[in-house]
Amino acid sequence: MEQWIRKYIRASGAPDITSLRAALATTPPDQLLQLITTIRDSKSYTALLLAISRGHPEIAHLLLTPLREIADELLFEKDEGGHTALHWAVEKGDRELVELILHTVSSGKKYKLIAVKNGVGYTALTKAAVSGYTEIVETLLISLSVEQRVSLLNIQTNRYLNTALHRAAYSGHTAALRSMLTSIPPDRVSALLSINNRDSRTPLEEAESWGRKESVELLKSWKRPVLAVPVTPAFWKFAALQDADNQRATALAQAERRIGLLQDEAEQHAAALANQREESQQQIAALQEANNQMTAELANQREESQQQIVALQEANNQMTADMAAMMERLNRLDIYLRTPTDTNETGDQFHEPLG
Template identity: 40%
Template sequence: MEDSLKRYVEDKSIDIAALMEGVKSTKPAQLLRLLLTIRKDSYTAVMRAADEGHIETFCLLLSPLKGIADELLWVKEEKYGRTVLHIAAIRGCSECVDLLLNTVSAEKKNEFAAETNEFGNTAIALAAAWGRGNSIKSILYCFSPPQRVSLLKIQNKTIDTALHRAAYNGHTTTLKIMLESVSLSTVPRLLNMDDKCNRTALEVAEYEGEKECSELLMKWQVKSLAGAVTVAEEKISELQRADREKTDSLAEAHQSIINLQNESDQKLSAVQKKNERQARDIASMQQRLEQLANYLQAAGDTNLTSDQYHDPDS
């Protein structure tokens, strides 16, 4: 098994069926040790499988390691500082990307996807530069929309985002996949990000003469602006509706107070003849009702809030 794995990593002629049989018969702990230690040019066997697109071998190498393979997945090759996820994303091997994200523990999944290479590029940014839309889709749709925004906002050491890298290289479809993965209201946050030259992705596309990318990004700018206007209009309508409801509620409360005042007048009149103490209590209640009525009247006229009324007896 060890010899077969060495030959595979070294990219030599090998009987894949024999290698796969050896993997199946090796205990997970021993397999993990071999996968971590056997390298060529800092490449592990898992990296080699992802790089060559050997999906069946890749799946076989990872499947016994789910739950204990984090150490293997975080290993970086020395030349560019890439993890196996970076390599799989660049090669456009979405099956490998899916398997990797399903293998890493749930609590580390976001951190794993956000890991950068020597130049500060995430797997998404590398895939964007190469136009590997399927890889990007596999990564992004493992996360919630807010998490996708966070991943797409990551900037490399030259302050480029994944959108900048796709625009620079003219990958229109890749741009569309990234923009469609987030809510329309968050699109401006991505489109307005600048690189080290203070250029947005649209400005990069225009500068590089990538007409299709420019047109797509411009359409999304207009689309997101229209969406923002719609949201603003809806909020205004909600506020207007709330104001109407508030006015109606105040009017209803005011009328209730007036009714209570009328009722207290009637009771006062009836009680005055019988009991002087009860009459004083009702008179005090009337005074407080009058204060409430005055407050509600003022609130209806000046939109006072409830904390602006202070009960003098409280």
């Protein structure tokens, strides 16, 4: 995995997804997080920041998916322009990647991550409002409580003191404006629409200044007495979207817990198999040793038997030779006994000596 990250950081072309998948298959999440956090390019970019900023969302998905709720430090990392991974995901208009990041960060850190300012004071919401990414605006706000939404919409940029509402009004992104306004109770809207930027303009005045007619009409419709503003159907729709998002997050957490249990069971099963394999290997080794001893004993017995056979053969040969010598003597004796005798002068019989 380390080799892949270093290779990817040095590369300028399309990444090798196949080798990344293979590396991830053998890399535990905590080790993966450590590698992504520590290995950087010359500008201190992590592999995650490079993947998103280079336009490789598939790499970001593969890197982030195993790191749910353990990647806070990584997600708060900034590049030289002060951009986090979330800033870059919004910059690319990638709603799915924005959702993945929001589901990866710890639940208690979501607001803080969305509220992080880049070098010019833009939050992720501000960037979405500037670009008119309505779905991303809704995705960011849905993940927060009502009070957190209000707080986020109150944040002003460093230099021009614009809120996200100012930037959407300036750019004429009426749909994004509507999503932000309907995400909070109507009685909280008036205060937000009264915020002045550095030029002492409210969001309505900013829209009027730049001739954004649709945005002007929308903002004027909200300039009514607070008591006369009902809770609009759009607000309830937004609340329903938030409930659906919460339910999906809960289902995801439950699925992850089930996966964790299955992984634990798999690890226990693997450990049991490893023990069985070790016991089998020990038994095989014992059998091999016993076989080796038996083979050695058989070899010794064979050698002893061969020595005995040789000794028996020698004894048999000697016995055969002795018998042959005895037969020869017997034959000579038989000839001797059959040979006619002679008498000497005294009348005694004598024989030739047997030799």
